[in-house]
Amino acid sequence: MSELKDFCEKILTYAKENCGGEFEVYATNGESFRVEVLDNQIKTYSVNDYAGISFRIKKNGKMGYASTTVTDEEGIPSLVKNANDNAAIIENPDEQFIFPGSESYTQPKVYGEELDDISAEEKIEFAKLLEKKAVEADEKIIKVETSTVISGKKTVIIKNSNGMDLCETSNYIAAYVVPIAKDGDKMNDGFGILGGFDRACLDADKAVKQGVTEAIDFLDAKSTKSASMRVIFRNNAFCDMIETFSGIFSSDAAQRGLSMLAGKEGEKIASDCVTLTDDSTVDFGFGSRAFDAEGVAGQKTVVVENGVLKTLLYNLKTAHKAGVKSTGNASKGGYTSPIGISVNNFTLSSGKKTLAELAETMGEGIIITEVSGLHAGANAVTGDFSLLSKGYLVEGGKKGRAVNGVTVSGNFYELLKNIEETGCDVYHNMFGEAISSPSVLISAPMSIAGE
Amino acid sequence: MVEKRVSEAVLLKAMSTGADYAELYVDDTSSDSISMIADCVESANTSRDKGAGVRIFCGTNSVYAYGNGTDEQSLLKLAEKVAAAAETAKKVHVDLVLKDVTFEPLCRAEIPASSVDKKIRVDALKQAYFAAKEYSPEIVQVSGSLSSSVKRIYVANSDGVIGRDERPYIRLGVYAVASDGKENQSGFVGPGNSAGFEFIKSLDLAAQGKEAARIATTMLHAGKCPAGKMAVVMDNAFGGVVFHEACGHALEATSVGYGNSVFCGKLGQKIANEKVSAVDDATMKSEWGSRAMSDEGEKTERIQLIKDGILTGYMIDKLGSRRMNMRSTGSGRRQNYTYAPTSRMSNTFICAGNDKRDDIIASTENGLYAAKMGGGSVNPLTGEFNFAVMEGYMIRNGKICEPVRGATLIGKGYEVLLNIDMVGDDLVLGQGMCGSISGSVQTNVGQPMIRISEITVGGEIG
Numbered sequence: 019m020s021e022l023k024d025f026c027e028k029i030l031t032y033a034k035e036n037c038g039g040e041f042e043v044y045a046t047n048g049e050s051f052r053v054e055v056l057d058n059q060i061k062t063y064s065v066n067d068y069a070g071i072s073f074r075i076k077k078n079g080k081m082g083y084a085s086t087t088v089t090d091e092e093g094i095p096s097l098v099k100n101a102n103d104n105a106a107i108i109e110n111p112d113e114q115f116i117f118p119g120s121e122s123y124t125q126p127k128v129y130g131e132e133l134d135d136i137s138a139e140e141k142i143e144f145a146k147l148l149e150k151k152a153v154e155a156d157e158k159i160i161k162v163e164t165s166t167v168i169s170g171k172k173t174v175i176i177k178n179s180n181g182m183d184l185c186e187t188s189n190y191i192a193a194y195v196v197p198i199a200k201d202g203d204k205m206n207d208g209f210g211i212l213g214g215f216d217r218a219c220l221d222a223d224k225a226v227k228q229g230v231t232e233a234i235d236f237l238d239a240k241s242t243k244s245a246s247m248r249v250i251f252r253n254n255a256f257c258d259m260i261e262t263f264s265g266i267f268s269s270d271a272a273q274r275g276l277s278m279l280a281g282k283e284g285e286k287i288a289s290d291c292v293t294l295t296d297d298s299t300v301d302f303g304f305g306s307r308a309f310d311a312e313g314v315a316g317q318k319t320v321v322v323e324n325g326v327l328k329t330l331l332y333n334l335k336t337a338h339k340a341g342v343k344s345t346g347n348a349s350k351g352g353y354t355s356p357i358g359i360s361v362n363n364f365t366l367s368s369g370k371k372t373l374a375e376l377a378e379t380m381g382e383g384i385i386i387t388e389v390s391g392l393h394a395g396a397n398a399v400t401g402d403f404s405l406l407s408k409g410y411l412v413e414g415g416k417k418g419r420a421v422n423g424v425t426v427s428g429n430f431y432e433l434l435k436n437i438e439e440t441g442c443d444v445y446h447n448m449f450g451e452a453i454s455s456p457s458v459l460i461s462a463p464m465s466i467a468g469e
Numbered sequence: 470m471v472e473k474r475v476s477e478a479v480l481l482k483a484m485s486t487g488a489d490y491a492e493l494y495v496d497d498t499s500s501d502s503i504s505m506i507a508d509c510v511e512s513a514n515t516s517r518d519k520g521a522g523v524r525i526f527c528g529t530n531s532v533y534a535y536g537n538g539t540d541e542q543s544l545l546k547l548a549e550k551v552a553a554a555a556e557t558a559k560k561v562h563v564d565l566v567l568k569d570v571t572f573e574p575l576c577r578a579e580i581p582a583s584s585v586d587k588k589i590r591v592d593a594l595k596q597a598y599f600a601a602k603e604y605s606p607e608i609v610q611v612s613g614s615l616s617s618s619v620k621r622i623y624v625a626n627s628d629g630v631i632g633r634d635e636r637p638y639i640r641l642g643v644y645a646v647a648s649d650g651k652e653n654q655s656g657f658v659g660p661g662n663s664a665g666f667e668f669i670k671s672l673d674l675a676a677q678g679k680e681a682a683r684i685a686t687t688m689l690h691a692g693k694c695p696a697g698k699m700a701v702v703m704d705n706a707f708g709g710v711v712f713h714e715a716c717g718h719a720l721e722a723t724s725v726g727y728g729n730s731v732f733c734g735k736l737g738q739k740i741a742n743e744k745v746s747a748v749d750d751a752t753m754k755s756e757w758g759s760r761a762m763s764d765e766g767e768k769t770e771r772i773q774l775i776k777d778g779i780l781t782g783y784m785i786d787k788l789g790s791r792r793m794n795m796r797s798t799g800s801g802r803r804q805n806y807t808y809a810p811t812s813r814m815s816n817t818f819i820c821a822g823n824d825k826r827d828d829i830i831a832s833t834e835n836g837l838y839a840a841k842m843g844g845g846s847v848n849p850l851t852g853e854f855n856f857a858v859m860e861g862y863m864i865r866n867g868k869i870c871e872p873v874r875g876a877t878l879i880g881k882g883y884e885v886l887l888n889i890d891m892v893g894d895d896l897v898l899g900q901g902m903c904g905s906i907s908g909s910v911q912t913n914v915g916q917p918m919i920r921i922s923e924i925t926v927g928g929e930i931g
Contacts (some may be wrong), residue, residue: 087517087518087520276608390848395856404857404927405855
């Protein structure tokens with residue numbers, strides 16, 4: 019890691035000596051580990067390290083970017099030249115910032131020391147255990163498609179010509195199992211996942227139960243007659259919905275006319291029971307961090323309170339344009355990406371009822387337990403979605419037969435207004451954005467298309 | 470990129486603990502992207518991504534390690550890592566003689582994009598951008614991008630092959646948003662090729678921009694698509710995403726080799742309507758999904774997947790070949806060195822048939838005409854797929870009527886293949902990025918206009 023810091027320093031020194039303007043190096047490096055087990059043997063095994071450096075320069079008010087994974091000194095002049103050349107063609111008139119740093123930083127816990135003690139052998143054994151437990155859980159489970167353990171460690175460094183010098187290292191471990199159930203010629207798979215920052219999170223039984231239940235329950239699932247019906251989104255499915263549409267809370271999208279929430283700060287945009295909070299300061303959240311991609315200190319931001327939009331999410335550029343402060347939501351998709359905006363730990367407030375109690379309240383309808391094809395069937399700009407879904411019918415307030423091969427369609431902006439009640443069963447998304455959501459009951463009937 | 474001596478040492482070290490196959494892969498990609506939004510150039514990025522991966526097989530199991538260092542010491546360290554993870558500990562005597570194999574390039578950049586002045590590239594992007602923006606006052610926002618890259622690849626493996634490939638890519642993207650103040654709708658075009666800047670010069674840039682804007686404004690004035698089972702006429706080009714999702718993924722060794730595909734053990738059997746023939750062809754000149762050499766150092770092929778409704782082939786990589794006891798079809802692909810390769814599609818399409826476009830529409834009494842498709846996904850185990858219709862119209866009494874939006878097509882791949890009852894004569898390919906376990910790779914989908922006699926359409930319940 020100190021090697022990478024030294025290399026960043028060399029880039030800054032070269033830039034200082036050879037060109038004017040303000041500049042910044044954003045570098046990341048880390049390790050990743052992955053083992054996939056099949057039939058009690060290692061199917062694939064991968065152990066890697068990586069490093070990437072992004073350099074940006076602000077010249078005449080314009081920001082140009084260049085990046086590289088090649089950390090030899092001969093590459094520095096072309097890295098700096100490329101960023102310079104790119105700055106020269108930028109036309110965007112918005113004020114750009116190379117940030118000197120926040121007044122203070124609070125470091126949330128993002129590194130689980132205990133994970134350093136878990137050896138590769140232990141991870142392999144755990145993947146084997148997951149597979150064994152899944153196959154033994156029920157006679158209908160004929161095999162697993164995969165039983166995988168992944169872990170990683172990542173360091174982010176930001177250094178710039180205005181004095182910023184930040185560094186943060188985080189890690190994680192996660193595992194998932196995909197059991198396959200068979201009954202006659204019918205086959206179906208399920209998905210069980212776990213993850214966290216310590217040994218205690220490696221709860222094989224929980225992940226196996228989740229995956230096996232799903233694989234078996236949906237063996238006999240059938241479509242249902244197309245109808246307009248009431249809907250509960252189970253916690254994990256609603257996490258996916260929020261993740262797909264979290265971009266509507268981005269001030270960048272709003273300023274560009276790509277979010278219907280533009281100009282709605284202070285207005286009611288959701289039902290009373292909806293409070294959405296973004297917080298990068300919690301310990302061991304998957305989206306926790308001491309500083310964002312521009313080096314702005316992390317914070318807690320109430321985005322929607324009792325249905326009222328309190329603020330959008332800002333980075334330095336969009337905040338300056340709107341005359342407000344950055345909310346610490348600057349992000350980079352990867353080290354090469356330009357600065358964008360994304361949520362940190364984004365949470366929908368929970369209510370009192372369990373999923374079963376929500377079903378009882380609903381009476382008749384459907385519990386959606388999984389939505390798929392979100393990259394295709396959901397339009398983050400319009401809010402429209404039409405998604406392949408799985409779930410259970412609810413009759414007389416009780417969970418009934420499993421349903422698949424249906425689509426649920428609607429509009430996310432409408433959905434926010436139609437959340438009647440949120441449950442007490444908060445689920446934390448483990449891949450993608452760090453979204454947490456309970457199950458939600460929707461008040462207005464939705465279009466369920468099947469047969 | 471690597472000396473032969475070093476490659477040999479790396480492969481031998483990787484196999485030193487009993488692996489029966491080893492492969493060294495190095496790639497070096499230089500990319501450039503320029504993007505526009507709100508009528509001005511918003512960002513420009515130049516990047517270089519170089520790294521190496523070493524993979525070994527122990528029977529049908531594999532071990533992979535990658536890193537950014539490509540010097541001798543770093544490569545040997547990767548070899549040590551994989552060797553340490555090999556489960557067998559037996560020493561095997563390995564004779565290794567590496568030979569350079571030449572793969573005649575299929576794709577060349579006549580005018581390398583990076584040699585074109587950035588201002589000229591910006592001008593090209595602006596032509597497409599402003600044609601979209603000025604299409605209608607309803608177009609409230611447009612974003613555009615012009616991205617290009619060159620990937621240089623080096624592969625050395627214990628089959629004795631040293632192979633090199635150089636792949637240029639270039640793609641234009643225009644995304645237009647139409648709004649009436651209450652609702653937004655969007656349209657997208659993204660033509661690309663494995664070529665240089667000459668491809669951009671060959672495009673009618675304004676027409677591309679206008680097309681994105683036309684879709685967005687048409688959809689803004691469209692009613693919601695009714696839901697239910699109905700006949701669907703799917704137009705050519707990107708309409709082929711249906712075949713890609715519904716069938717293509719389930720014909721990859723990645724799913725077939727592990728018994729996780731509905732098409733396992735079905736070679737020689739009828740899986741589609743007899744009007745359907747389909748191929749995966751990586752050998753087409755300058756196409757988006759083409760390449761002369763697989764990412765495992767093999768010559769690529771044209772694979773006949775389906776012939777007159779009969780299943781005739783799978784897409785197989787080296788590891789899949791071992792699992793399936795079938796020869797590799799040169800289908801091993803990966804996004805870059807950060808992924809071990811696996812079987813992937815290249816240019817995958819339904820072949821042209823004999824039906825005429827006009828006849829297909831005219832003979833459809835009622836249904837949906839899917840003029841432009843969006844993306845989709847599939848579960849290869851169950852065959853369940855879904856994909857979005859970007860631009861749709863109702864068909865009534867054999868005529869294309871009002872536009873509809875919000876339609877999603879869902880179904881099972883093996884059912885849809887049997888339900889394709891008309892196949893047009895107007896094959897066109899469309900460019901996409903396909904994501905799977907070996908990352909995101911350039912793939913062409915394609916088909917002529919086809920009709921599916923019945924499929925579930927997700928939309929609004931009347």
